Amino acid sequence: MKNIYKIVIAFVSVLFLSCNADAVDNRPVLEKISGSEMTLPATGKAFVLTEANAANAADKFVWTPAEYSYDVVVNYTLMMDKKGGDFSNPQVLATTTDVTEASVLVKNLNQAAIALGAVPGTASQYDIKVKWSVAGTESIVAQNTLTISVTAYTGLVPYPYTDWYLVGDATVAGWNNNNGNQPLFRSGTNSNLYKFTGYFKAGYFKVISKLGNWAPMYGGSGGSLVYRATEADSDPASINIATAGYYTFSINVQNLTYTLVPYDASSATVHSTIGLIGSSRTGTDAGWGEDTDMTKSTFDAHKWTLTLSLFDGEAKFRANNTWDVNWGGDKAFSGYPANGTGSGNIPVVRSKYKVYFNDLDGSYLMIPNQQ
Structure with a gap:
């Protein structure tokens, strides 16, 4: 009797697998009938852009639907x-879903144009x-190209x-004034x-404001900052780090004071990945679905950098491509705890940025107008 049951079960299993295979074989195959092509504006159109019209639409760009x-x-x-160009690293003007036109501001x-090297x-x-x-398929780039002229x-x-920026043998840059120097994080308030x-x-360190230059500079001792306006001025004393380790260094350039205290x-x-995420990445809310990974410092595993072009929108930082650990802020460009950081979204305006992030306390610095 047991052998009969085994034979029946085996027969039903084969029949089930056969039906499933037939179902897979009979699924319709998605085939491209026609690709998408640019139709407007007319090729050769010239755009002379002015800052006074920055918020206006430059034109409507139209393409045929992919079928x-x-x-x-x-x-x-x-x-x-x-x-x-080969479009291996293009600028994105717009993204749409099932819509074959976009008004570009x-x-x-x-x-x-500026990001692509335009001379104003x-x-x-x-x-x-x-x-x-289409979901589940690779992106396809149109064959036809529309050429325009832009005066930016x-x-x-x-x-x-x-x-x-920090400079000195106690810091990541050493005594090199243009060597990936770590910036201080500015208060958002x-x-x-x-x-x-x-x-x-x-070792020792000072701070400089112009990479590649030794002035302006701050040095000092005993909690008092000393300012050096030009390289012709006297060189201020360097601030001493007697024992290697983590510290919080704070300065007030109005009162000319500083503090340096150990940090545990x-x-x-130590996170394996930190990414920038938000609508500023793509110019749409779709940007909240994926991170742009930052680069971890080999000098300090809690410091991260990234250079990228962003759109008008909002941004946050998060660890390991999940929302379990994330950081935000409410001030554009820079903030540190109690002075700009928090659980909100960081406001961003379109530009190319050098971004710095500190996962010890959520401090961020986003410097615009990068080349």
């Missing part, structure tokens, strides 16, 4: 590159293409702040206050 053998959702990306077209006030030519994708304006983001919590070697980092988590 498939059955109805699917198609995601489109409108891209711009230098004339003759003057400021966004201008920033794309000089006409340059750029290629426009669209790429599209400077497009610099107003940034009325001074950044201060008082631009005279700066703070940095991190690792120092035994023994229980701090």
